[in-house]
Structures are given as structure tokens and as C-alpha cells.
Amino acid sequence: MNESFLHFLWQFQRFDKVNLQTTDNESISVLKVGKLNSDSGADFQDARLLIGDVEWAGSVEIHLKSSDWDIHQHQFDTAYQSVILHVVWEDDKPILRRDGTKIPTVTLRERADENLLEKYHTLMEYKATVPCQNQFGEVDDIKKIAMLDKVLMKRLQDKSLVVNHLLTENNSDWEETAYQILAKNFGFKLNADPFLSLAQNLPLKILQKHRDNLFQIEALIFGVAGFLESNHKEEDFDEYRKNLQKEFHFLASKYQLHHRVLGEHQWKYLRLRPANFPTIRLAQFARFIHENINLFSVLIHIENVKSLGKILKITQSEYWLNHYTFKKKAEGKVPSLGSSSVENILINTVIPLLVAYANQKDNQAYLDKAIGLLEELPAENNHITKHWQSMGLNIKSAFDSQAGIEWYNHFCLKKKCLECTVGVAILQK
Ligand code: SF4
Numbered sequence: 558m559n560e561s562f563l564h565f566l567w568q569f570q571r572f573d574k575v576n577l578q579t580t581d582n583e584s585i586s587v588l589k590v591g592k593l594n595s596d597s598g599a600d601f602q603d604a605r606l607l608i609g610d611v612e613w614a615g616s617v618e619i620h621l622k623s624s625d626w627d628i629h630q631h632q633f634d635t636a637y638q639s640v641i642l643h644v645v646w647e648d649d650k651p652i653l654r655r656d657g658t659k660i661p662t663v664t665l666r667e668r669a670d671e672n673l674l675e676k677y678h679t680l681m682e683y684k685a686t687v688p689c690q691n692q693f694g695e696v697d698d699i700k701k702i703a704m705l706d707k708v709l710m711k712r713l714q715d716k717s718l719v720v721n722h723l724l725t726e727n728n729s730d731w732e733e734t735a736y737q738i739l740a741k742n743f744g745f746k747l748n749a750d751p752f753l754s755l756a757q758n759l760p761l762k763i764l765q766k767h768r769d770n771l772f773q774i775e776a777l778i779f780g781v782a783g784f785l786e787s788n789h790k791e792e793d794f795d796e797y798r799k800n801l802q803k804e805f806h807f808l809a810s811k812y813q814l815h816h817r818v819l820g821e822h823q824w825k826y827l828r829l830r831p832a833n834f835p836t837i838r839l840a841q842f843a844r845f846i847h848e849n850i851n852l853f854s855v856l857i858h859i860e861n862v863k864s865l866g867k868i869l870k871i872t873q874s875e876y877w878l879n880h881y882t883f884k885k886k887a888e889g890k891v892p893s894l895g896s897s898s899v900e901n902i903l904i905n906t907v908i909p910l911l912v913a914y915a916n917q918k919d920n921q922a923y924l925d926k927a928i929g930l931l932e933e934l935p936a937e938n939n940h941i942t943k944h945w946q947s948m949g950l951n952i953k954s955a956f957d958s959q960a961g962i963e964w965y966n967h968f969c970l971k972k973k974c975l976e977c978t979v980g981v982a983i984l985q986k
Contacts, residue, residue, distance in 0.1 A: 565677075566665055583661065588612070618644070620644075623651070681972055708964045721913055747825045752838070778842065832891055859930070935955065945964075964977075
């Protein structure tokens with residue numbers, strides 16, 4: 558038995574309510590179960606009950622044993638002063654309010670449905686990454702769509718927290734924040750951290766002063782990234798690199814950047830295709846900044862996926878069209894950003910920015926735009942989306958795939974089936 562199952566019993570009133578009484582033999586009628594609360598405070602808020610002849614409004618707290626009330630120290634917490642009913646599996650101790658009155662308690666152990674309990678245990682014990690996989694097909698599509706909506710919203714809000722965090726660090730400067738998020742995204746998984754450090758050490762405000770000069774932007778970016786330090790052999794510096802170094806030394810003195818230079822060793826190449834080397838990504842990032850200096854406005858006013866594709870259709874400077882690194886010449890032409898990179902930037906930069914901005918401005922239009930963009934974008938193809946498809950779930954856009962990833966990782970793998978509309982539907986059958 559666990560508390561989540563007791564929440565489920567209470568929320569859906571799945572227990573025998575005939576002659577429902579408190580442990581002190583007072584009759585109880587549930588007028589309103591209350592709203593499940595995932596924040597601090599009692600488990601169900603705004604419940605209404607008739608206990609004896611008196612109608613009560615307040616919250617309901619649920620525990621396996623009534624003594625858990627004291628163990629969790631609710632007696633000292635004012636958030637629990639409004640509890641009107643303690644619902645427990647087992648009553649092992651009377652619980653008193655601060656004023657000495659007893660909190661009415663009801664036990665569910667002898668009222669729970671045996672079949673329901675067995676169904677729940679079977680689901681929890683089934684050894685599969687999606688434990689309900691054999692029953693999934695029997696659940697109405699509407700429940701699955703409701704879950705996709707719910708988990709997508711959770712995923713979007715979680716992703717926007719990264720934006721909020723940086724926004725606070727940047728004193729609510731949206732342009733700097735968008736620039737840092739985008740930089741992190743340009744590093745993709747392997748180089749996300751050094752890319753973010755680079756953007757934090759080299760403020761957009763400095764780059765904006767050189768908006769018309771791609772060479773200076775490259776000098777600043779490669780310089781702060783640590784590629785222009787003098788600890789290399791003379792032959793490692795070709796003409797282009799020497800010129801960048803000279804320019805960077807001048808600009809670094811002007812903006813006092815010397816102490817902000819990263820170590821070149823921070824950039825990772827392992828298992829990357831040469832076209833994804835950090836040097837190529839830095840060159841593409843430099844070009845993107847050069848062409849879109851008012852990043853935030855550009856990104857949140859994206860009309861559709863195609864328009865983002867156009868903006869990101871950037872070609873790095875001449876040198877980086879035939880070099881993978883400062884030392885390694887490319888045999889053919891180095892490609893520009895591919896469509897999968899554009900999709901990645903949309904999902905991990907544009908969407909979180911839109912959601913965070915929608916929240917801050919309390920403006921639904923930006924949230925709708927984020928959702929619209931995800932619906933327009935093709936679904937990702939990975940082992941999770943394939944798993945859902947094999948179970949008959951229609952994954953047709955990035956909206957579905959993003960939701961599916963969240964659902965799988967944060968509900969199925971963690972066996973949070975009682976928080977899943979499909980799990981609840983299976984138990985309700
Ligand atoms: S979380 Fe939902 S979909 Fe996943 S296994 Fe549980 S009931 Fe099934």
C-alpha cells in the first residue's frame with residue numbers, strides 16, 4: 558500500500574461508502590472531494606463534508622497511518638490547521654488539533670475494493686518499461702490525448718525554468734538570456750556547458766557593438782572560447798588565426814576580457830562528426846549573431862518552422878567552409894546547419910523562451926505559438942517514440958513526441974500510473 562493509491566481511492570471515491578463513519582462513529586457524507594494539491598499543504602484542498610449534522614469546508618489529509626501526522630510534524634504547520642478530515646489506511650493514534658480537538662478520521666482499509674487493489678498491484682509489478690502495455694490499447698483515445706496535453710504542459714513549464722533561472726541571473730534582460738540559451742543550444746549535448754560559459758563571459762552587449770563586422774565577432778568568440786591563446790606552436794597559427802588573435806588582443810584589452818577566456822581543453826570533439834566540431838558551431842554561431850543581433854525579438858517573433866529555417870540557414874565564413882579546426886582542412890565543403898539542428902534549436906531555445914515569456918507577461922498568445930510550432934514540426938524518431946507507436950499511440954508531430962518522451966521518462970519509468978489518465982482509466986474499468 559502507498560499513499561498515492563489512497564489519493565486515488567479518495568479522489569475517485571473508490572471505496573465502500575455505505576454507512577461511512579469516522580472512527581468516533583459520526584456519519585460522513587462527501588459533498589466535494591476537494592482538489593488534489595501537489596504543492597505544500599494538505600493533500601486535497603477545498604473539500605466539503607457533512608460530518609454528523611455539521612457541514613465543513615476545508616482540506617483533507619491522507620496518510621497510511623494516522624501517526625504519520627505527527628511524524629511529518631503537521632501539528633506545528635499552520636498549513637494543516639484547515640484539515641477537516643484525516644483519511645488513513647490504518648488508525649493507530651488519535652490526532653489532535655492545536656486547540657486539543659480531535660481531527661475526524663476515516664479508515665479505508667476495510668472499505669477498499671479487493672479487486673481494485675489486486676489490479677493496482679498487478680500493474681505495479683508488471684516487468685516492462687510501460688507496465689500497462691497489454692491494457693493500453695483498451696483505453697479510449699481521449700484519455701491518451703488528455704495525458705499527452707498534460708505531460709506536454711509539464712515539459713514546457715520545466716524547460717522554461719532554465720530560462721527563468723538565467724533571466725534572474727541576467728537581471729531580467731531577455732536579450733542576454735536568449736543569447737545564452739541559444740549559445741547553449743549551439744553546443745548541443747557535448748558542448749552545451751562551454752558554449753553557455755562562453756556566452757556568459759562574452760556579453761551580447763559587446764558583440765552588438767561590432768554587429769557589422771563578422772571578423773571582429775569571430776575574433777571575440779574564438780578568443781573568449783580559448784582558441785587564440787599563445788600557448789600553441791608558431792606553425793599552428795595560419796594567417797587567419799594570427800589576424801584573429803591580433804584583433805582579439807585589441808578587443809580583449811578594450812573590454813577587459815583577458816581574464817574571461819575559457820580553456821581550449823573545455824571543448825569536446827569525441828565521437829562528433831567533423832561538421833559538428835565546436836569550431837564549426839562557433840563559426841556558425843558567430844554568423845548567426847552577426848545577422849540577428851536582436852536575438853530575442855527575432856526568436857519570439859518567429860512565424861513558423863519555415864521562417865526559423867530561413868533565419869538559421871546560415872553559412873559560416875569562408876575559412877570555416879574549408880576547415881574543421883584551425884589545423885584540420887576539410888576535404889570538401891563544410892555543410893551549414895542542417896534541418897535537425899534547426900528543429901533542435903526550435904525545441905530547446907525558441908519554445909522555452911516563448912513559454913517563459915508567456916508566463917512572465919501572462920500572455921496566452923505566446924504559449925499558443927509555442928504549441929503551434931510544435932504541432933508543425935515533424936515528430937522525433939527515437940526509441941521512445943517507436944515504443945509508443947508500437948503500442949498504437951499516434952505520434953504525428955513534435956508535440957506528440959515531446960509529450961511522449963516526458964510521459965515515458967517521468968510517468969511510465971517511475972510507475973506514476975495513478976497520476977496518468979490511462980492508469981486511472983485502467984483501474985477504473
Ligand atoms: S504511466 Fe500511464 S501509460 Fe505509463 S505505464 Fe503507467 S498507466 Fe501506463
